[in-house]
Amino acid sequence: MRKLYGFAMSPNTKRARLGLEEAGLAYELVDVDLMQGAHKKPEYLALNLTGRVPTLVDGDFVLWESNAILEYAAELVPTKSLGGTTPIERAEIARWMFLSAAHVGVAVQRIFAHTIRLPEDQRIPRLVTEARADLDRSLAAVETRLLERAWLVGDRLTIADLSILPTLAVAPMLGIDLGKFPSVAAWLGRAAEREPWRRVMG
Numbered sequence: 641m642r643k644l645y646g647f648a649m650s651p652n653t654k655r656a657r658l659g660l661e662e663a664g665l666a667y668e669l670v671d672v673d674l675m676q677g678a679h680k681k682p683e684y685l686a687l688n689l690t691g692r693v694p695t696l697v698d699g700d701f702v703l704w705e706s707n708a709i710l711e712y713a714a715e716l717v718p719t720k721s722l723g724g725t726t727p728i729e730r731a732e733i734a735r736w737m738f739l740s741a742a743h744v745g746v747a748v749q750r751i752f753a754h755t756i757r758l759p760e761d762q763r764i765p766r767l768v769t770e771a772r773a774d775l776d777r778s779l780a781a782v783e784t785r786l787l788e789r790a791w792l793v794g795d796r797l798t799i800a801d802l803s804i805l806p807t808l809a810v811a812p813m814l815g816i817d818l819g820k821f822p823s824v825a826a827w828l829g830r831a832a833e834r835e836p837w838r839r840v841m842g
């Protein structure tokens with residue numbers, strides 16, 4: 641049985657889980673309790689030297705980085721068409737996934753760190769302001785893309801959507817106003833109606 645090592649509340653773990661569940665792949669979720677420092681223990685570092693979650697173990701194959709796990713899930717079950725089916729679709733999916741990893745995720749992690757995670761005396765308000773502006777810049781592009789379509793690529797949910805959406809699910813907790821981006825908010829609502837989303841995001 642495939643094992644996904646992760647932490648229930650982690651958006652990166654949720655991203656990997658959504659990919660596995662949308663692909664219909666069975667897996668066991670193995671808890672890595674970040675609050676107890678389980679990700680820094682030698683047995684976990686032996687799987688993932690970066691000491692971050694999630695990590696997928698599929699037989700002898702060990703894969704970390706949640707976007708890579710999305711790619712793998714899509715490749716394992718091509719009939720679900722979670723990945724691209726043409727060179728253009730594959731390139732478009734890559735574009736949104738890179739935006740997710742390089743900009744959306746980084747901005748949201750920074751807002752989280754400097755409003756909630758770090759002790760108050762280590763928080764830097766300027767970084768939050770900059771991260772909010774950077775996030776708005778990415779979301780404006782997503783908003784424009786979604787003005788006349790339900791999903792980012794093609795006419796179906798793909799790993800491009802699964803890459804960005806779990807990050808945005810934490811928006812209310814971080815005071816991120818999706819009201820400025822009505823198509824993005826509607827897209828999040830569409831995803832939330834799906835069974836895998838209900839199971840993973842709760």
Ligand SMILES: N[C@@H](CCC(=O)N[C@@H](CS)C(=O)NCC(=O)O)C(=O)O
Pocket residue numbers: 650651652653674679691692693694704705706707
């Ligand atoms: N780029 C990684 C990010 C993974 C990541 O930062 N995970 C967080 C939890 S959401 C984590 O493990 N944090 C613990 C740490 O950084 O020490 C991915 O997409 O998998």
